[in-house]
Amino acid sequence: MVLGGWLLMWAPASSPTILVAFGLLFGLVLAWQAGLQLHRLWWRPRRLEKALRARGLRGSSYRFLTGDLAEESRRRKEAWARPLPLRCHDIAPRIEPFLHDAVVRPEQHYGKPCITWLGPTPEVHVTDPELAKVVMSNKFGHFEKIRFQALSKLLPQGLSYHEGEKWAKHRRILNPAFQLEKLKLMLPVFSACCEELISRWMGAIGSDGSYEVDCWPEMKSLTGDVISRTAFGSSYLEGRRIFELQGELFERVMKSVEKIFIPGYM
Structure with a gap:
């Protein structure tokens, strides 16, 4: 709207063709951006969900835009509002109540591994030690990590951030230090x-x-x-x-x- 007002103010009044061209261009750009956002926030998550379920994975269904963030925040506030008994060592329901319910609680048991949603991005939670060992010992770094493009420059670009051959190279460098x-x-x-x-x-x-x-x-x-x-x-x-x-x-x-x-x- 601001761009349209600027064009109307500066374009010559005797050039309606130019105004129409600018309007069409602005409309195309707007439609293109809307299509990109619709693909990122709806079509792509739904396609990924279908593909993951076809692999036999269970989990929560995708909610537009927010995924499980709102439900996870609500569960965490409820868990933190209650004090933990002094001699209680079962801390998982308090630290990660949403994930704990998804993996352990019978009425909401999705299985291991299971799927939850960080906004429009699916998360596959691996809780089996042997399977986690396979992921962590992967020599080629084929397992993708969640990216936050707007925040990536704030985060350290270390081993936890790299993928592919770069991940494998840095892991080989670090391995001797943890012998x-x-x-x-x-x-x-x-x-x-x-x-x-x-x-x-x-x-x-x-x-x-x-x-x-x-x-x-x-x-x-x-x-x-x-x-x-x-x-x-x-x-x-x-x-x-x-x-x-x-x-x-x-x-x-x-x-x-x-x-x-x-x-x-x-």
Whole structure:
């Protein structure tokens, strides 16, 4: 509409043919963009759903534009609204309630693996360890990953992002670093980090012999400390700012993923 108004304002009044041509051009561009979006948001997801179900996979049906995002958000809010019992170790229904229901709950059991929808993109969830091993040990990187073109520049372009021959090449480079013998050399660092954490907890115990700990930030701190000392040779305190920025970036990306993508809005 803005483009049409601009054309009407600047085009000569004595040239109706030019106005008609511009109008037709604008209409063609608009129709072309509408066709692309309709293909991306409806035809392609429906075609993929049909192909996946023909392979014997079960799962939720595609909902236009949002997929399972709204239902997943609702389930997560319901799960997080209830406190988890202190001695309960069944954390899967709280962390991923939607996926847990899809895989485990009898009345909504889709099977293993199963399909859910991240917007117009189908996700095939592999929960069988042997099948996951086949995917992770794939030598050629043929398994495609979900792409978020509007957010891809914010994310690190590492092994988890690559596909095909580039993925296989980077995996071959990284494999030696994760050999068992090399991981054993890191055990003293792991032990030192854990001892420091436990000592800090023991020092915080009150006179009544108890101390309440929020484990989530403590485990993040421990993980960051281990990674810093083993990979970068520095303590977590020195690299705290880097990990804080990475955590903030991750939270912003996940919030953006949950929003409806409007072309040009990002």
